[in-house]
Amino acid sequence: MGQLPPPRVAPSRAFSNTGIDYFGPVWFRRVQQRRSPPVKGYAALFICLSTKAIHLELVSDLTTASFMAALRRFMARRGRPHDFYSDNATNFVGARNELIALRRLFQSQQHQYEVSRSLSEYNVAWHFIPPRSPHFGGLWETGVKSAKRHLLRVIGKAILTYEELTTLLAQIEACINSRPITPMSNDPNDLMPLTPGHFLIGQPLTSMPEPDLIALQVNRLSRWQHVQQLFQAFWRRWSTEYLSSLQQRTKWTVKSENLRVGTLVLLVEENQPPLQWRTGRVLELHPGGDGLCRVVTVKTSTGVFKRAINKLCILPIEN
Known part of the structure; x- marks a missing residue:
């Protein structure tokens, strides 16, 4: 993954x-x-x-x-x-x-x-x-x-x-x-969850960058700065709690070898008629930021296509 x-x-x-x-x-x-x-x-x-x-x-x-x-x-x-x-x-x-x-x-x-x-x-x-x-x-x-x-x-x-x-x-x-995405805090008395709606009304559409106000006391802030502090707190919760839940990798945890250029593959197509096997050769790799390739360009008899690797089956070469 x-x-x-x-x-x-x-x-x-x-x-x-x-x-x-x-x-x-x-x-x-x-x-x-x-x-x-x-x-x-x-x-x-x-x-x-x-x-x-x-x-x-x-x-x-x-x-x-x-x-x-x-x-x-x-x-x-x-x-x-x-x-x-x-x-x-x-x-x-x-x-x-x-x-x-x-x-x-x-x-x-x-x-x-x-x-x-x-x-x-x-x-x-x-x-x-x-x-x-x-x-x-x-x-x-x-x-x-x-x-x-x-x-x-x-x-x-x-x-x-x-x-x-x-x-x-x-x-x-x-x-x-208004659906909850993560608890607002670990306090058992805090029943307010963080929702997508918090990010829609936390700042105007043409807002300017604001300094970090998280560490300041509320009594030292103006009303507008207090609003900005609340908005920054939403993002702090988003990055520390909700974002970490998105990063959990629950499948595809075993690393496989990347496809190679020239590999013969079978394209998985929806509604393909019987006895029709669409094959092609890997023409180009499109690796991600981690160096793993999840999308490739395949050359077939009818043209060149870009496909995700889960839509391809590698055909073994018999000796």
């Missing part, structure tokens, strides 16, 4: 490094009229990689304009991130019918150009996880699971209006952001 990437462990403003995913579809009515036909929409989920805080936006359709509008609403409320992270569109291979249109949107050259051009104006970078490796995006996959569970429990088969559904998503967002 590898180490957590820097965006997961570095203290930063909430949503400085953000993962994004879609889930749905969700049905709603544009107006509150009985004969108004229901229309299909989607929910965009933004999750902070360090604090696991979540932001939900309702998207009315799968177009680049709606996608960029959701991004702008998110940045207007949560501040401008440094980096975005998302699934690669190839993760939707074999998905349900409602995700086929989402895959087409993400793979569209026009969509990628519009998103890159708009984000370049804000100096925001976009990163994709390796193709067909959804476990690299387990953070937002877990957030989608939690949000969908709350949504299905509340609405069931009811068809809400756009305003009602937007309100419901905001309440679900608040519910998820």
